[in-house]
Amino acid sequence: MNTPVLDATPAAAAAHRSWPAEGFTRAPYWAYRDPALYALEQERIFRGPHWHYLGLEAEVPERGSYKGTFIGELPVILTRSEDGSVAAVLNRCAHRGNLVVREPFGKTQKLHCVYHSWTFSLKGDLLSVAFRNGLRGEGGLPKDFSMAEHGLRKLRVATICGFVFATFSDDTPPLEEWLGEVADGIRRVCRDKPLKVLGYDTQRIHANWKLYHENPRDSYHANILHTFYGTFGLSRQSQESGMVLDASGRHVYFYTKAGTEKDSADYQQTAAALRSHNAGLALEDTSILKWRDEIGDGVSIQILTTYPSFVLHQIANSLATRQLVPRGPDECDLVWTYFGFADDDEETTRMRLAQMNLVGSAGMVSVEDAAVCEMMMRAIGDGATGESFIEMGGRELDGGGNTKLSERAIRNFWHAYRQDMRI
Incomplete structure (x- = not known):
């Protein structure tokens, strides 16, 4: 007996739902409960073409300061990098997916994964790998291993009035263009004063x-x-x-x-x-x-x-x-x-x-x-x-x-x- 293979992707699992004919004047209650729809939200909204708030520049005041935060369910690190700019990277080691930062706040010269000692710059570039060349001619990474290709996932970052936003998308419009008229409400409250x-x-x-x-x-x-x-x-x-x-x-x-x-x-x-x-x-x-x-x-x-x-x-x-x-x-x-x-x-x-x-x-x-x-x-x-x-x-x-x-x-x-x- 052959077992049918089902398309188990979140998009396929959510496709059986039908929105009310009245459109945006109705919100069906399954939209708050459906696990497949929730999984699809992570892909299309939180990892999609939008800017997401990470924190205040004042929370990473000095070079080496960092903050652990989230975009959707994904952990993100907000840093004050070596050149004084703010940066954001996915809090996931490029080796085996371990958390790089565990504390909510801290200060460090480099981002270091405790699992296998892969070390990254504050902007996410891979700096060193323990035993990269092996020992006594054995082990180690392949000769064509590229350090440049195995850094932490970098996010686009932009700020407004001391608030830091980031996006996974290269296609998202600039932050202030994306905010439109509502940017004026941020400027009204903060008046470009240090926070x-x-x-x-x-x-x-x-x-x-x-x-x-x-x-x-x-x-x-x-x-x-x-x-x-x-x-x-x-x-x-x-x-x-x-x-x-x-x-x-x-x-x-x-x-x-x-x-x-x-x-x-x-x-x-x-x-x-x-x-x-x-x-x-x-x-x-x-x-x-x-x-x-x-x-x-x-x-x-x-x-x-x-x-x-x-x-x-x-x-x-x-x-x-x-x-x-x-x-x-x-x-x-x-x-x-x-x-x-x-x-x-x-x-x-x-x-x-x-x-x-x-x-x-x-x-x-x-x-x-x-x-x-x-x-x-x-x-x-x-x-x-x-x-x-x-x-x-x-x-x-x-x-x-x-x-x-x-x-x-x-x-x-x-x-x-x-x-x-x-x-």
């Missing part, structure tokens, strides 16, 4: 990475879900706000200006019914609400997301990046890096540190985002049935205009995702 790291926080979220990616793109949930925002006025739907997407729809930022409330009668009626408005809550110490308008444009909150895994936030005077790392179809890590500026005085640094309590894995605002993602994952179950309905603000990619009261950015995400995944 200073204030701390880290990493959380494991028991949900598919796309559920979290949707969350910071979802501008209209903030004033409904987050009790702290609505109750204490840091962000309300009645305040002046807006949304900016790049031309491709892959990247977005939205902003809110505290203290600009225009509470119409219909808003007051709606707000009164929201659980996020809780007049019974009070703060013993209200200093966390005191923010300084450093930029001078009145924006109290800006949330910026680039496709597929980077978030930059300014919440009052708290500044942080969030790096989304998929850990299988059912889990992801969120790495928070809090920062300020090198010229911040002590009072400003204390203010940023205090307002860090608003965000992160236990933040008075952000804790609810991870919780909702995990609740959705449980509700989705095996993903065999059901789909999200994404029509707030319209059914088009530009539906809803620039208002925050829209799911426009989520529709654009699914449009870009389907283009990449070819589904």
